[in-house]
Amino acid sequence: MMFANGGVLGLMIRDLPPALRPAALRWQAGTLVIAIGCALYAFPQLLPVVPLVTLANALFLSGLTLYLRALQRFFRHPPRHVDLLPGIIGTLSVLWFSAIHPDTTIRIIVVSLAWAVLMGRCVHVLRSGKRAEASRSRQMLKTLFLLVAAFTGVRAAYFVAIAIPPDFSVADGRNWMNLVSPMVSAVLPVIGTTAFLLMCSEHIRRQWENAASTDYLTGLANRRTLTEVGGSYFRARSPERQIALALIDVDDFKAINDGFGHDAGDLALKHIAATLEAEITADQLLARTGGEEFVALLGRGDLPSAQLAAERLRSAVQRHPFILRGQRISITVSVGIAVSQADDADFASLLRRADQAMYTAKSLGRNRVELAA
Structure with a gap:
């Protein structure tokens, strides 16, 4: 479903106004990157555990960073280099607590914090736009980020509470949380991509309404x-x-x-x-x-x-x-x-x-x- 949504978005990018295409391309890239990360977890036999976990988490964090870049471009917010830190710190932490000093609990906590920071930044961008830009699709997207961020916190708290063993794997389907996690992780790439497309559509509609009601030269009412x-x-x-x-x-x-x-x-x-x-x-x-x-x-x-x-x-x-x-x-x-x-x-x-x-x-x-x- 993630790959399919990314493909549909790619087909529709050509029909979007030039001003919206850079944001849509970043969102599509984020969706496809997260989809690849999910595919790695779906086929854990492709790689050894350490490279698998490190690469999959790096892809997830990169996808969320691309979502943030897409929203910043959509709402014309200047990108910040500091927004790259959660992805970098999260990826290095996964590598450290997987290969050098194995500790699955700390690894999950650090990655969950990185996810939460990136999703919180996305919510901040969605909330800080102009009031005139408010729309149902934008509210839906903000709600999705908040729900996934809340689940990320609950997931981290759950794994801390059960005191997971050193050999625990998040790809192990015997744990119910490992079964629920990919379903929730798919919310942003699948439902979120639909909401993003609707947000683009509403933005275009508002532009047409604005063009019909304002003077082209001065921006005053016509x-x-x-x-x-x-x-x-x-x-x-x-x-x-x-x-x-x-x-x-x-x-x-x-x-x-x-x-x-x-x-x-x-x-x-x-x-x-x-x-x-x-x-x-x-x-x-x-x-x-x-x-x-x-x-x-x-x-x-x-x-x-x-x-x-x-x-x-x-x-x-x-x-x-x-x-x-x-x-x-x-x-x-x-x-x-x-x-x-x-x-x-x-x-x-x-x-x-x-x-x-x-x-x-x-x-x-x-x-x-x-x-x-």
Whole structure:
């Protein structure tokens, strides 16, 4: 089953986005390495005891290390050289307590600690990702690591408690723990690989959803998202709970494109987006609706609070010039604000009134805030 899951993952890697393939390759390698380690225990007659135990444990530890590397790559965590230590220490300990100073109990304890450290690091990486990345498959994978780590501790405690003899072999099928251990060890390569594939699938789905709801250049919400959120706000409005929005248009933006090129214009738009976003509160929404036009959904509020918010946005852009190759380029914006009224038919009508107010601000000299009629 481990070899089969590793093979299936290998076939699917080509269908994954390039950004996910390195993580998937590491996970596949970890699955196949653990499978080889299990195969060695399944056929103990292939090697003498000491090389068999040392190589099998080295493969298990290497597989867990590859799982950790896969998760670090998936969540874009920088790899740490210290994460190689559990595998190295565990392998050397197996060799020492098998060939030089035979002691099966100490060997099992050290290897169990190495397993637990690696699985604990995997859980840490799974828990430390962004909240937006939370998913059922990720929770499933975290649970699997925790369960196997818990079993590893129980297994070590059991062998310590029964005072195993010097000639005891973990490949001996007469002990019930030796029969259960490979079943539990297969959980991560078999069920874990399925969970990892589901995690990749959910990551791709979130990317598509994000692409459909955000502006490709600035990362702000796009017109579609603004319409959806604004529509829900509009439907929930009441005479006591009005909603307000500000339509923001960059003044003389064509001069930037003509004078410095369209690449500079894109950089300027990113700069303006970042400047405006820094002034937006948690209950507000900033969107780019096209070209050099932005809309700030100011949420529920009255006219005075909307004017203050809009003036804060206008002033922020004016205070923070755009720096291009060491040259300071002053940028200003004209803002039109509209507050919902009883005769507004829908959110689009509110947006149209803000647009008209913005053109009024343009006609009165730019770099100002005007209220819609």
